[in-house]
Amino acid sequence: MSDTATAQEGQGTPGYRALVLAMLLLVYTFNFLDRQILGILVAPIKADLGLTDTQLGALGGIAFAFLYSILGVPLALIADRTSRTWVVTVSLTVWSGFTALCGMAGNFWQLFLFRIGVGVGEAGGVAPSYAIISDYFPPHQRARALAIYSLGIPIGLAAGTLLGAWIAASVDWRWAFIVVGVAGVVIAPIFRLVVKEPPRPAASAERVPLGQVFALLAKKPSFWLMSFAAGFSSMCGYGLAFWAPSFFIRSFGLDLATTSYVFGSILLIGGTIGVFAGGWFADRMGQGDRGFYAKLPAFAWLTCVPLFAGGFLSSNITLAWFLFLIPNGLNILWLGPVNTAVQHLVPAHMRATASASFLLINNLIGLGAGSWVMGAMSDAMTASYGNEALRYAAVAALSFYLVAAVLMLLAVKPLRRDWVG
Template identity: 85%
Template sequence: MSATNGAAPTVQGHGTPGYRAAVLAMLLLVYTFNFLDRQILGILAVPIKADLGLTDTQLGALGGIAFAFLYSTLGVPLALLADRTSRTWVVTISLTVWSGFTALCGLANSFWTLFLYRIGVGVGEAGGVAPSYAIIADYFPPHQRARALAIYSLGIPIGLASGTLLGAWIAASVDWRMAFIVVGLAGVIIAPFFRMVVKEPPRPAVSAEHQRVPLGRVFAILAKKPSFWLMAIGAGFSSMCGYGLAFWAPTFFVRSFGFDLATTSYFFGSILLVGGTIGVFMGGVLADRLGGGDRGVYAKLPAFAWLICVPLFAGGFLTNNVVLAWFLFLIPNGLNILWLGPVTTAVQNLVPPHMRATASASFLLINNLIGLGAGSWVMGAMSDAMTASYGNEALRYSAVTALSFYLIAAVLMLFAVRTLRKDWVE
């Protein structure tokens, strides 16, 4: 399919349904590698800690601060570049860069070399998500966007589960270093195929002034909309807990349940894949069906989901019954990421179409600095601090304490319900 940037949008979207499905499938594949490359560090935390002699605080820093700072801050200028040039090229180059640095992680011989390589992974991934959101918003009509974004967001549970299962399998078969090398090189190989399949989507015909919209103008529009701040900070607190739990759960299963690496991968991978896939998809479906009559639904759904997560996650971490724990973790692992389809769709509709990638990156900047940057590090630091009192069970109580972040997220998102109705741009 050919695409011209001057084409006007229609309510039917762009391209044939079959081609839109192919575009979405390729974006989903790239997003899967995005989270596969993140989660592989979590499942390999135990052998990495033993090999490099790291503390929980250092491991948490590798999973959060090392990755998140440049990932979050560079996302905005790269999204602005994508809005002004080619979104598909930005995604292609980003995939190549982050995959290359993932492979280099397998060569690390100290905390600081691994820290620097994880920074490189963050630099690469900074250009992947926001342009992909904008590509989807350009290809799909408004009444299908939340569902399309939810399908794209399936890359999170699929990537997390794949990173858990594949990383553990390669590490058990060879070693933890080879796991990084294999998944990193696979992403490099996929990059040119993505560029061949996904054409630059046609965009609304806009003036030359809009084609060169200043970054400050996008910020100025978003800054005046309370719903943006409430959703971004609320999602940030949710991600603080979500990313922290995703990173530390494999180590918890090893320490508190006595699992080996393979058993941990099957146990946790199945929870992530089943629960996460259902939760993400249902979030998009419910938002599309219920949000047409009330835009506040896009904020209300995540708030209720996070409130339900807290007691279920707490029960899972506090029980010593393995079977019960699997079921208690399953449901909240779906509910905690149900927000992705509704909230990312809402952010797309706070600004005009030619500002979508930059608006998404602004949202991700706040969300990731709070959530991705602090989540795993805070939980690791709390675990180290609690070790004197709880010994090998410190990580269990660190995780339960961190669930309070979901309560904060839910309150902020409920405040966003009313303001979102006024801030929405069709």
């Protein structure tokens, strides 16, 4: 079968493709479980180690994101040249091991260094997985496949919230890190045994210089616009995901367990529907207009702002739950469409590196700054608003969604021109 025919039809049987996707989803779930577990444990960690909101925001942001973002590019290049499945396996082992070590931290700097280790490990997980999915699934199914993979985000966020709170309440916050970390180490060899490295087109045998991939992407306005749009969206998204549990505790007086049920259900229900809907609509509507892959996220972000604002300003927990549910799906609806679009800005053998380049920008802006900026805003507003400072810091941060929507709308026309394959 020719390379073109293989790309059009996908690789492997439908059943095996589903198994591969399920394993990648499981690994991605642990990726976000290990990130989110810190968010639900903010209160006991703050009390135990005596940390400020700014320090906690740094643990959730720059400690994790800096090397995570930068190392993603060389690790993706290694994956493109060697074995993507091995890179994902080793990455899962490393980040899970450092997650377990977080449970042994005795002060801010120890926890900071262990969070850096989690970021180093997770740097090699996502971009190679995108490329594996794009190799196994034909073009007309890729957005849905990537959306199913992206379900790891709401599932992992919800699992981190629920498991972290349950283990912390049953034992203490340290054991929450240890349990989920050890579980990831156990899953890593199972993943490697089940997921086979997909055959690649003949062109993938070429050792493409990193500069060549960058040079190709740099000429495409859609790449820059989508990357910065996703970055500003992620600033708000990651910030809200990290600080929302603390908001429920401080502003509504909920205990840790109740907070985990309230926020975990929002993440799981809203996030799951939103991620899958994004992939489904993109595959349906994007075939006729490639610009739809950018339009859809822009309109979703614009809709998020008033709904999230209503939730944060509400004084009724039931009303807040419903107001948070819809935008929590809309704010990550972009994952399937935009990740698919990035895959189609370059030839097949450059996909992992292209995805890592996109993630470098997205994560440095969004993951690196989101939780830290919101934490710093909360500290700055405490003198004026006291225990309600976090509520108003979250509302102010919603402006990032407006910036993201404008940038994504500007990407619509260039994306039509830049699309490959």
